[in-house]
Amino acid sequence: MTAPTLADAVAAIDDRFDGAVDAIVAADQSAAGDAAGDRYVLVSLASTCYAVLEAYVTEIDRVPRITPVPHVPVWVRGVTSVRGDIFSVVDMRAFLGLDAQPLRTARLLVVRLLTEEFSAGLLVEGVDRIVDIAADAIGAPESPLEGPLAPFLNGICTIGDRTVAVLDLDRLLRSPEIRQFEERKEDPSCEER
Amino acid sequence: MRRTLKIKTRLVFTVGFVAATLAGSAAVALWRLGAVETGVEQLARSDARTAADVSRAYEQAFTSLRTRLEADATVKGEPVDADSGWPATAARLQRQASDQAARSRGAMEAGGEAVRSDITRGEVAIAAALALSLLALVAVLQLFVYGPVAAEAASLVRVCDALAVGDHTCRVPNPSDTELGRVARALNQMLDNTVTLVESRAERDRMQAAVMKLLEEVSGVAEGDLTVQAEVTADVTGAVADSFNFMIGQLRQIIGQVQAASRQVSTALADLRDVTQKLAGGAEDQAAQAVEASVAIEEMAASIHYVSENASSSAAVAEQSRANAEHGTRAVTRTIEGMKAVRDQVQETAKRIKRLGESSQEIAEIVELIGDIGDRTSILALNASIQAAMAGEAGRGFAIVADEVERLADRATEATKRAGVLVKATQTEAAEVMAAMEDTTREVINRSNIANEAGVALSEIQTVSNRLAELIQAISDAAQQQARGSEQVAKSMTEMSSVTRNTASSTKQTAAAINSLALLVDNLNATVSRFKLPASGGDVAEFGHPRLVAV
Numbered sequence: 001m002t003a004p005t006l007a008d009a010v011a012a013i014d015d016r017f018d019g020a021v022d023a024i025v026a027a028d029q030s031a032a033g034d035a036a037g038d039r040y041v042l043v044s045l046a047s048t049c050y051a052v053l054e055a056y057v058t059e060i061d062r063v064p065r066i067t068p069v070p071h072v073p074v075w076v077r078g079v080t081s082v083r084g085d086i087f088s089v090v091d092m093r094a095f096l097g098l099d100a101q102p103l104r105t106a107r108l109l110v111v112r113l114l115t116e117e118f119s120a121g122l123l124v125e126g127v128d129r130i131v132d133i134a135a136d137a138i139g140a141p142e143s144p145l146e147g148p149l150a151p152f153l154n155g156i157c158t159i160g161d162r163t164v165a166v167l168d169l170d171r172l173l174r175s176p177e178i179r180q181f182e183e184r185k186e187d188p189s190c191e192e193r
Numbered sequence: 194m195r196r197t198l199k200i201k202t203r204l205v206f207t208v209g210f211v212a213a214t215l216a217g218s219a220a221v222a223l224w225r226l227g228a229v230e231t232g233v234e235q236l237a238r239s240d241a242r243t244a245a246d247v248s249r250a251y252e253q254a255f256t257s258l259r260t261r262l263e264a265d266a267t268v269k270g271e272p273v274d275a276d277s278g279w280p281a282t283a284a285r286l287q288r289q290a291s292d293q294a295a296r297s298r299g300a301m302e303a304g305g306e307a308v309r310s311d312i313t314r315g316e317v318a319i320a321a322a323l324a325l326s327l328l329a330l331v332a333v334l335q336l337f338v339y340g341p342v343a344a345e346a347a348s349l350v351r352v353c354d355a356l357a358v359g360d361h362t363c364r365v366p367n368p369s370d371t372e373l374g375r376v377a378r379a380l381n382q383m384l385d386n387t388v389t390l391v392e393s394r395a396e397r398d399r400m401q402a403a404v405m406k407l408l409e410e411v412s413g414v415a416e417g418d419l420t421v422q423a424e425v426t427a428d429v430t431g432a433v434a435d436s437f438n439f440m441i442g443q444l445r446q447i448i449g450q451v452q453a454a455s456r457q458v459s460t461a462l463a464d465l466r467d468v469t470q471k472l473a474g475g476a477e478d479q480a481a482q483a484v485e486a487s488v489a490i491e492e493m494a495a496s497i498h499y500v501s502e503n504a505s506s507s508a509a510v511a512e513q514s515r516a517n518a519e520h521g522t523r524a525v526t527r528t529i530e531g532m533k534a535v536r537d538q539v540q541e542t543a544k545r546i547k548r549l550g551e552s553s554q555e556i557a558e559i560v561e562l563i564g565d566i567g568d569r570t571s572i573l574a575l576n577a578s579i580q581a582a583m584a585g586e587a588g589r590g591f592a593i594v595a596d597e598v599e600r601l602a603d604r605a606t607e608a609t610k611r612a613g614v615l616v617k618a619t620q621t622e623a624a625e626v627m628a629a630m631e632d633t634t635r636e637v638i639n640r641s642n643i644a645n646e647a648g649v650a651l652s653e654i655q656t657v658s659n660r661l662a663e664l665i666q667a668i669s670d671a672a673q674q675q676a677r678g679s680e681q682v683a684k685s686m687t688e689m690s691s692v693t694r695n696t697a698s699s700t701k702q703t704a705a706a707i708n709s710l711a712l713l714v715d716n717l718n719a720t721v722s723r724f725k726l727p728a729s730g731g732d733v734a735e736f737g738h739p740r741l742v743a744v
Contacts, residue, residue, distance in 0.1 A: 054582050062568075
């Protein structure tokens with residue numbers, strides 16, 4: 001059973017690879033006039049798919065070693081260092097009020113504000129892929145959104161058969177919760193110094 | 194010296210002398226006196242006779258007178274009175290006359306007596322003289338004759354007196370050599386002879402009497418009276434009587450035994466007759482039963498034959514069973530070998546599956562590694578895409594490639610996930626197969642044990658079947674033997690039946706013989722019942738013997 005499946009997989013990979021070459025050629029051809037949509041990173045969180053603008057994401061990585069810090073909410077896991085940059089890590093699951101769950105697919109999204117020098121790490125349950133979403137594809141939800149992230153959502157769109165919530169990272173990172181946390185964040189760094 | 198003298202000589206001397214001196218005087222005196230006395234005697238006798246005649250005449254006269262007077266008185270009717278009247282007077286007169294006569298007779302007698310006394314005195318004188326002479330003579334005789342002779346004679350006389358009264362035991366003691374002595378000796382000799390003679394005769398008489406008595410006593414025996422008993426005396430016949438008594442006793446005993454035996458024979462014959470009757474009946478019954486038994490035995494023989502056939506069939510079945518058991522044993526042995534092979538193969542398979550599991554583990558690790566690589570590739574692709582986006586228009590194509598790489602990485606990750614699941618499933622299945630294999634091995638071992646037990650049981654069955662076949666064969670043989678035996682028994686029963694018939698006829702003959710015997714015993718009883726036995730022996734003289742009834 002294993003062998004055919006592997007063979008199928010290899011064949012699929014071969015097909016995909018061939019398909020990928022064709023797609024690259026096609027993308028090159030269509031890239032000239034087709035600049036309608038923005039690129040979003042699809043992340044999964046609490047059984048929901050969220051879309052985050054790729055521009056805010058500087059790096060995606062596995063969950064690194066996190067150093068806990070005191071006097072912070074439970075959703076602040078601590079601080080970590082990626083390629084020399086030190087920033088806080090927010091567990092989005094805990095931020096949503098759920099229990100922390102170490103998953104094998106969990107990813108660290110290193111995000112930044114485009115307008116000012118601010119970086120943070122967001123722990124999500126998984127990163128699906130990067131997609132193009134047209135601006136007109138994003139619409140208001142039929143019913144008012146609820147939950148802790150509701151204030152930071154731009155709207156929803158449909159990709160394939162999935163409904164994706166578009167998260168406004170700019171608003172999130174500028175929110176009082178994060179900022180409050182950001183103020184505090186300076187203290188330990190001062191103390192470190 | 195005197196004893197040697199002959200009596201003749203002495204008598205010559207003595208008697209001659211005495212006779213010479215006394216003969217004359219004595220003779221004369223005696224002669225005279227004799228004459229006187231004779232006269233006196235005659236006188237006295239005549240006087241007495243006269244007086245007696247007178248007295249008798251008076252007596253007669255007065256008697257007649259008195260008689261007549263009494264007769265008259267009677268005629269006249271007067272009472273007769275002895276003391277009054279005429280009769281009394283006559284009686285008085287009679288008494289007076291009697292007294293007178295008695296007085297005169299006394300006077301005459303007194304006179305005669307005086308004369309007689311005188312004569313007597315003269316005789317005394319003479320006698321005295323003669324006595325003196327005689328005394329002298331006696332003295333001489335005593336001295337010379339009487340002394341020795343008289344003594345001897347006295348002895349003789351004594352002996353003779355004794356002999357006269359029949360005493361033959363008396364003897365003259367010490368006889369002399371004189372004639373008397375010789376006489377005495379001869380007398381003694383004679384007496385001895387006589388005694389001897391008399392004694393032998395008495396003995397003979399006594400014996401004869403005793404024999405007669407004995408014969409008389411035992412004469413009853415001849416008539417069959419055995420109650421008699423001869424008197425046992427001290428003489429010769431005593432022994433005979435004793436022997437006779439003993440003989441009678443023996444005879445009594447024998448007769449008693451004969452009677453008892455005869456009675457017993459009678460009783461036994463009666464019993465025997467009953468027994469014979471029963472025997473005859475029994476023989477007939479036996480003959481009938483023998484026939485029934487023959488039938489039963491024939492049925493039994495048929496049954497035995499049936500048993501024999503069944504036993505043969507059973508033997509075949511037992512042989513079949515044994516063969517089947519042997520076959521089963523071989524099959525079980527093969528089964529055990531097969532199970533052993535299965536066990537070995539299962540163990541081998543288990544080993545291989547274990548290795549397969551280990552290989553799966555390695556595969557899982559590899560798959561995990563691939564998955565990790567895919568994961569990292571995916572992350573790298575995402576970052577590459579981000580970096581391409583940051584590069585702006587220049588990185589556009591790169592972004593597409595990164596996209597594609599990311600997709601491939603996702604596919605690889607998915608594939609590795611599936612591979613991992615498959616490997617995990619394979620491992621689980623391998624573990625389950627291992628467990629199943631172990632269960633199978635255990636089961637195989639158990640089955641092998643069971644098969645072993647079955648093999649043992651089958652070999653036991655084989656043994657038992659062999660034994661069973663032998664036993665059934667033995668039963669078959671025995672049944673055949675029994676069949677032959679029952680045929681012989683049937684034959685024997687037939688023979689027995691004929692024998693029984695013979696027995697029945699023989700029994701009838703026996704009954705006839707018993708009747709004859711009973712008659713004989715009756716005769717015997719009649720014969721021995723003539724003998725009388727004393728009642729003390731318990732046997733009655735006349736015993737009743739059981740009469741036999743003719744069969």
